[in-house]
Amino acid sequence: MAPTAMSGTGTDAEHDPLQTAVWRLRSRGCWTDAAALLAPRQGAAAALQRTSLLVERCLFTGEGWGEAEDSLRTAEAVADDDDARGAAACERGQLAYAATVLGVRDRADEARTALGRAAALLAPGGAGRALLDFRRGLVAEHLADSPQAARAAYRRAHAGATAQGDALLLSFTWRHLAGLALREGEVAEARHGFAESLRLREELGFLVGTAPALAALADAEPEPEASRLRAEATRLFRLLGGVPSWLATHLPPAA
Known part of the structure; x- marks a missing residue:
């Protein structure tokens, strides 16, 4: 398998x-x-x-x-x-x-x-199904602009990752569900999801994914916490040599 x-x-x-x-x-x-x-x-x-x-x-x-x-x-x-x-x-x-x-x-x-x-x-409930559901959610959200379909796919992925104990995939599903919540003005729900995503990535030591998680949480936090989170994200982004590359447009310019 x-x-x-x-x-x-x-x-x-x-x-x-x-x-x-x-x-x-x-x-x-x-x-x-x-x-x-x-x-x-x-x-x-x-x-x-x-x-x-x-x-x-x-x-x-x-x-x-x-x-x-x-x-x-x-x-x-x-x-x-x-x-x-x-x-x-x-x-x-x-x-x-x-x-x-x-x-x-x-x-x-x-x-x-x-x-x-x-x-x-892939068999329903199989090891690869949760990851597939997550990726179908990405396509629905970012290519088809269908947040409703994306949310359903992310929720299936979230349930599958929870059942499998897949903490890294959960960090992705939390983040993307939170992004949809923020898009709809549900700030408290978004803040919780982004915080869970960041917590999991820090616990796993997934350094390359920590800067995006910090920047995402900053979007749901008031000042001065938002600026603190973006500054930390910028520090990690530079430490990793500008990875992920797409994050550059979401961070403050270099001093």
Whole structure:
């Protein structure tokens, strides 16, 4: 069975040293180095995990599209059951979504088609279903401008992540549900969701995702707390070399 790819902490029940090392690199935005650690491993699971890292790098940096595409084709080629094929389709959908939302190339139709294929292949309640629901929510919110459909998908993902104990995916679902709440003027609900997202990322040590969580919470807080949070987000953003790249427009300019 294929792993949930990039929704978990990267460590398993046996505390695999390789997975721990991959997680530590990934959490600091070193996706290429993390993927390189997996190169000696063969099989569908390793190919999928490597692809997931490289796809995430594209979304956070806007770079590395060719390498991610090559890795994805390999993962698709070696997929040996419906779980692996569904997980690879989910990664294709995410890569197409990232290219579209970052303005690299309009691949919205490909994103929808790939995620639809993943939905047909992944068993309801299976390990990869919550991540798929979350990504379908992203497409609904940011490509289809359908907040109602996005909310329903995020809630399914949130329930699935809760059932699976997937704290990192929960940090994403909390944040995006909070974003929809803020969009509708539900400030208290948004503040709670953003705070939960930040708490989980700090507990997990997901450093590369902490600056966006701080900036999101700042949007729901009054002054002077909002400015304090944005200043901390800016510090982390610079520490990580300007990653995620899309966060630059949401932070104060350099002094």
